[in-house]
Amino acid sequence: MPAHEERAKKAAAGPQGVWAATKLALQQMGGARALKALHAVNQPDGFDCPSCAWPDPAKRHHAEFCENGAKAVAWEATRDTVGAEFFAQHPISNLQQQSGHWLESQGRLSQPVYRAAHDTHYRPIEWSAAFDIVAQRIAALDDPNEAVFYTSGRASNEAAFLYQLMARSLGTNNLPDCSNMCHESSGVALTQTIGVGKGTVSLEDIRDHADLIVIMGQNPGTNHPRMLTSLEALKKRGGRIVAINPLPEAGLMRFKNPQRPSGVVGGGTALSDVYLPVRVNGDLALLLEVNRRLVQRGAVDHSFIEAFTDGFQAAAQHWSSVDPVAVSGLTGLTSEQIEQFVDEVAGADRVIVCWAMGLTQHRNSVATIREVVNLLLLGGNIGRPGAGACPVRGHSNVQGDRTMGIYEKPTEAFLTRLDEAMGITSSRAPGLDVVDTITAMQRGRVGVFMTLGGNFASATPDTEATEIALGQVGLTVHVSTKLNRSHAVPGVESLILPSLGRSDTDVQAGARQFVTVEDSMSVVHRSQGSLRPPGEDVLSEPVIVAEIAHRLLAGNPIDWLGAAADYDRIRNHIESAIDGFDGFNARVREPNGFVLANPPRDVREFPTASGRARFTINQMDGVAVPEGYLLLQTMRSHDQFNTTVYGLDDRYRGVQGTRDVVFVHPDDLAAQNLRDGQRLDVVSVSSDGERRMRGVVAVAYPTPQGCAAAYFPEANVLIPLHSTALESNTPTSKSVVVRLEAAPVGRLS
Numbered sequence: 080m081p082a083h084e085e086r087a088k089k090a091a092a093g094p095q096g097v098w099a100a101t102k103l104a105l106q107q108m109g110g111a112r113a114l115k116a117l118h119a120v121n122q123p124d125g126f127d128c129p130s131c132a133w134p135d136p137a138k139r140h141h142a143e144f145c146e147n148g149a150k151a152v153a154w155e156a157t158r159d160t161v162g163a164e165f166f167a168q169h170p171i172s173n174l175q176q177q178s179g180h181w182l183e184s185q186g187r188l189s190q191p192v193y194r195a196a197h198d199t200h201y202r203p204i205e206w207s208a209a210f211d212i213v214a215q216r217i218a219a220l221d222d223p224n225e226a227v228f229y230t231s232g233r234a235s236n237e238a239a240f241l242y243q244l245m246a247r248s249l250g251t252n253n254l255p256d257c258s259n260m261c262h263e264s265s266g267v268a269l270t271q272t273i274g275v276g277k278g279t280v281s282l283e284d285i286r287d288h289a290d291l292i293v294i295m296g297q298n299p300g301t302n303h304p305r306m307l308t309s310l311e312a313l314k315k316r317g318g319r320i321v322a323i324n325p326l327p328e329a330g331l332m333r334f335k336n337p338q339r340p341s342g343v344v345g346g347g348t349a350l351s352d353v354y355l356p357v358r359v360n361g362d363l364a365l366l367l368e369v370n371r372r373l374v375q376r377g378a379v380d381h382s383f384i385e386a387f388t389d390g391f392q393a394a395a396q397h398w399s400s401v402d403p404v405a406v407s408g409l410t411g412l413t414s415e416q417i418e419q420f421v422d423e424v425a426g427a428d429r430v431i432v433c434w435a436m437g438l439t440q441h442r443n444s445v446a447t448i449r450e451v452v453n454l455l456l457l458g459g460n461i462g463r464p465g466a467g468a469c470p471v472r473g474h475s476n477v478q479g480d481r482t483m484g485i486y487e488k489p490t491e492a493f494l495t496r497l498d499e500a501m502g503i504t505s506s507r508a509p510g511l512d513v514v515d516t517i518t519a520m521q522r523g524r525v526g527v528f529m530t531l532g533g534n535f536a537s538a539t540p541d542t543e544a545t546e547i548a549l550g551q552v553g554l555t556v557h558v559s560t561k562l563n564r565s566h567a568v569p570g571v572e573s574l575i576l577p578s579l580g581r582s583d584t585d586v587q588a589g590a591r592q593f594v595t596v597e598d599s600m601s602v603v604h605r606s607q608g609s610l611r612p613p614g615e616d617v618l619s620e621p622v623i624v625a626e627i628a629h630r631l632l633a634g635n636p637i638d639w640l641g642a643a644a645d646y647d648r649i650r651n652h653i654e655s656a657i658d659g660f661d662g663f664n665a666r667v668r669e670p671n672g673f674v675l676a677n678p679p680r681d682v683r684e685f686p687t688a689s690g691r692a693r694f695t696i697n698q699m700d701g702v703a704v705p706e707g708y709l710l711l712q713t714m715r716s717h718d719q720f721n722t723t724v725y726g727l728d729d730r731y732r733g734v735q736g737t738r739d740v741v742f743v744h745p746d747d748l749a750a751q752n753l754r755d756g757q758r759l760d761v762v763s764v765s766s767d768g769e770r771r772m773r774g775v776v777a778v779a780y781p782t783p784q785g786c787a788a789a790y791f792p793e794a795n796v797l798i799p800l801h802s803t804a805l806e807s808n809t810p811t812s813k814s815v816v817v818r819l820e821a822a823p824v825g826r827l828s
C-alpha cells in the first residue's frame with residue numbers, strides 16, 4: 080500500500096477515464112450498439128445523459144459526455160436481460176443474499192413479475208393483471224393517505240407530471256422523492272432567502288463571466304465531470320477557484336481534458352487556487368467567520384444591500400460576535416487559511432458558489448446554505464452575469480420532477496392552478512417525505528408503496544430498520560429498469576414493472592415519442608432514445624402510470640390513456656397546469672430547449688414575503704463528537720451512480736477491488752493503535768443505540784483529523800433514521816458520529 084500522501088490521484092479524467100468507460104461500454108453493449116448510444120448522448124436530437132444534471136453547452140462537442148456518463152449509458156443499454164427464467168431460478172431468499180452490484184449486473188428487467196402473499200418467488204404476470212392489482216389494492220385502502228408514491232430523479236417531466244396528477248387525483252400529497260435525501264436543504268434555504276428554491280446561474284456565467292468559483296462539499300471530478308470543462312475554461316481566462324472539502328479530491332486539483340490531445344498527454348490544467356481542508360460539518364463556522372471578516376474589511380456592496388435586501392444590520396451585528404476560537408475548533412483551519420479565502424472573495428467582482436451533498440446532508444445544512452446566501456448577498460452576487468448561487472443537482476431530472484409537482488409539501492399557488500387546469504380537488508394536507516414514509520411504514524400505516532425508479536431500500540438511512548419497514552407494507556410496486564435491493568425486500572405482495580430507460584426508443588400509437596427534462600440550471604430540453612428496448616414486454620413510464628390511473632380513477636375528468644398515447648398531450652396538460660410552460664410543445668422543439676424564468680437571476684426580483692432578499696442570522700454550531708470518536712461522512716466512489724455500483728475501484732482515491740473501506744487520518748489510526756489495511760468494525764452511536772458495519776478495511780488518508788469517510792450505500796447501516804437536518808428533514812448522511820473497533824481475530828466477516 081502506498082503512503083497516504085501518494086494514494087490519491089492528483090488529476091481528474093485523462094486517458095485512463097476514457098479507457099475505463101470504453102471497456103464497460105463494449106462489455107455491456109457490444110461495438111455497434113455502444114457507438115450508436117454514445118453518439119446520441121446529450122446531442123440536440125439524442126437522449127439526455129442518464130447520469131448527472133450538469134447542463135449541456137449550446138454548442139455541443141461531438142462527444143458531449145464523460146467517463147461516468149458513458150458508464151451510466153452502458154449500464155442501462157446492456158444487452159443482458161432478466162426474465163421469467165431468472166426469477167424461477169432465484170427465489171427471493173436468494174436475491175437477498177446477493178450484493179447490489181450483482182443484482183444490477185444481471186441485466187435489464189424484461190417482463191412484469193408478481194410476488195403473491197407468502198410466495199417464495201416472483202412469477203411472471205400479464206400487464207393488465209398487474210395494473211388491476213395496483214388499482215384494486217389502492218382502491219381498497221381506508222384512506223388515500225395510506226398510499227405513498229416515491230420518485231427517483233431520473234423520471235421525465237411527462238412521467239412525473241402524470242404520476243403526481245394520479246396521486247393528487249386520488250387525494251394525497253404522499254410524493255416523497257430522492258430530493259428529500261439530496262438538495263432539500265438547498266431548496267428550503269434558497270426559498271427562505273431569495274424566494275426561489277433553485278440556482279441562479281447559467282453555464283455561461285461559470286465559463287465566460289465569473290471571476291471566482293467557490294466549490295463547497297462537491298466532488299465534480301467524479302459526480303459532475305463535465306463541470307471540469309467549464310472550470311477549465313474559467314481558468315484559461317484567468318478566473319480563480321477556491322475548493323472547500325475535507326478531502327483533496329482529484330477533480331478539484333487538476334483536470335486533464337480527455338477531449339483534447341494536450342489533456343491526454345500533458346499535466347493538465349491546475350484548478351484550485353486555494354484549497355481549504357475543512358473539517359466535516361465545519362462549513363457553517365467557516366462561512367460565519369468569512370462573512371464577519373468581509374464586513375469588517377468593508378468588502379461589501381452597499382448599494383445592492385440597500386436596494387435589494389433586508390436584515391443586513393442585524394446580521395452584521397451577529398457576525399461581530401463570532402468567536403474565532405470556536406471557528407478554529409469547528410473548521411480545523413488556521414486564521415491564515417481562512418484569510419486566503421476572504422482575500423479571494425474580496426478581490427473578485429463576480430462570485431459564484433457551487434455546492435452539493437457536502438453541505439446538504441448535515442443537521443445544520445439549511446443554516447449553512449443560508450450563510451452561503453449571506454456571502455453572496457454581501458457582494459451583490461445574485462442577479463448579474465458571472466455571479467450567483469449554484470446548487471449542483473444530482474439526478475439528471477431531479478429539478479424537473481420538482482417543477483412538475485413531485486413534492487410532498489406543494490404550495491397553495493401550485494395546487495390552485497393544478498386543480499383549475501385539471502378539474503380535480505387536491506388535498507391541502509402535507510404528505511410524507513422519505514423519512515416520514517419509513518416511520519409510517521413502521522407503524523403499519525402504508526398499505527401501498529409505489530416507486531417510479533430509484534432504490535428506496537438502499538438509498539435511505541438505517542438500512543436494517545428500513546428493510547423491515549418495507550416488509551410491513553401491503554403491496555410494494557417498483558417501476559424499474561434493473562433489479563436492485565428494493566426488489567429483494569418486498570412488501571407482503573409485490574410487483575416489479577419493467578420500464579423503458581432514457582436510451583430506449585419509445586413508440587406510442589405508431590409514433591416515436593420524446594420526453595423532456597430540466598437540468599441543474601433550469602434549461603428544459605428534449606430527450607429521445609434511439610436503441611432497441613430490452614423486449615416487447617417493457618413499457619414506458621408514462622404508459623405504466625396512465626394504465627394504473629385509468630383503472631383507479633374512473634370518474635376522473637382526465638383522459639389518461641389518450642395522454643400516454645401521445646406525449647404532446649401530456650405537455651399540453653403541463654402547459655395549462657404549471658407556470659412557465661407557455662408554448663411548451665413548440666418551445667421545447669428548439670434545438671436547445673428553453674430556460675425557465677427565475678426572477679432573482681433574471682430581474683433581481685425576490686418573491687419573498689417582503690419582496691427583498693433576506694440576510695439571515697445563523698447560530699454557529701457543530702456536532703458533538705466525544706473523545707475517541709470520529710465524524711464520518713458517506714460519499715460516492717468513482718465507480719458508482721448512487722446505489723448502482725459499476726465496479727469496486729475508486730481510481731482517484733487509490734482504492735482497488737473493494738468498497739468496504741473507511742478513510743481515516745493516519746494519526747487517528749495511530750492514536751488508537753490501528754494500522755492502515757487493518758480490518759475494523761465501524762460503530763455509530765446515537766440516542767437509540769449503536770449500529771455496526773463489520774469487516775471494513777482502514778485506509779490511511781489525508782482527511783482532517785477527527786474525521787472519516789466511507790462509501791454510500793454500504794455505510795447507510797450506520798445512519799439513524801431519526802437523525803435529520805433541521806427544517807429539511809434530510810438524513811444526516813455526512814455527519815455520523817462513529818468509533819472504530821479492531822475486528823475480533825478469527826471472526827468471519
Ligand SMILES: Nc1nc2c(c(=O)[nH]1)N[C@H]1C(S)=C(S)[C@@H](COP(=O)(O)OP(=O)(O)OC[C@H]3O[C@@H](n4cnc5c(=O)[nH]c(N)nc54)[C@H](O)[C@@H]3O)O[C@H]1N2
Nearest residue numbers: 131147296298302359360435436437473474714715720721
Ligand atoms: N458518477 C456519478 N455521478 C453522480 C452521482 C453518482 O453517484 N455517480 N450521483 C448524482 C447525485 S444524485 C448527486 S446528489 C450528486 C452528488 O455529488 P457530490 O455532492 O459531489 O457527491 P458525494 O460523493 O456525496 O460528495 C460529496 C463531497 O463533499 C465532501 N464533503 C463531505 N462532507 C463535507 C463537509 O462537511 N463539508 C464540505 N465542504 N465537504 C464535505 C466529500 O469529501 C465529497 O467530496 O452527484 C450526481 N452525479
Ligand SMILES: Nc1nc2c(c(=O)[nH]1)N[C@H]1C(S)=C(S)[C@@H](COP(=O)(O)OP(=O)(O)OC[C@H]3O[C@@H](n4cnc5c(=O)[nH]c(N)nc54)[C@H](O)[C@@H]3O)O[C@H]1N2
Nearest residue numbers: 231261532533534538558559560561563713721722791812
Ligand atoms: N448515506 C448516504 N445516503 C444517500 C446519499 C449519500 O450521499 N449518502 N445520497 C442521497 C442522494 S443525493 C440521492 S439522490 C439518493 C438516490 O436515491 P434513488 O434515486 O432512489 O437511487 P438510485 O440509486 O439512483 O436508483 C437506482 C435504481 O433506479 C432504477 N432506474 C434507473 N434508471 C431508471 C429509469 O430510467 N426508469 C426507472 N423507472 N427506473 C430507473 C434502477 O432500477 C436502479 O436500480 O440517495 C441518497 N442516499
Ligand SMILES: [Mo]
Nearest residue numbers: 261262473474
Ligand atoms: Mo442526489
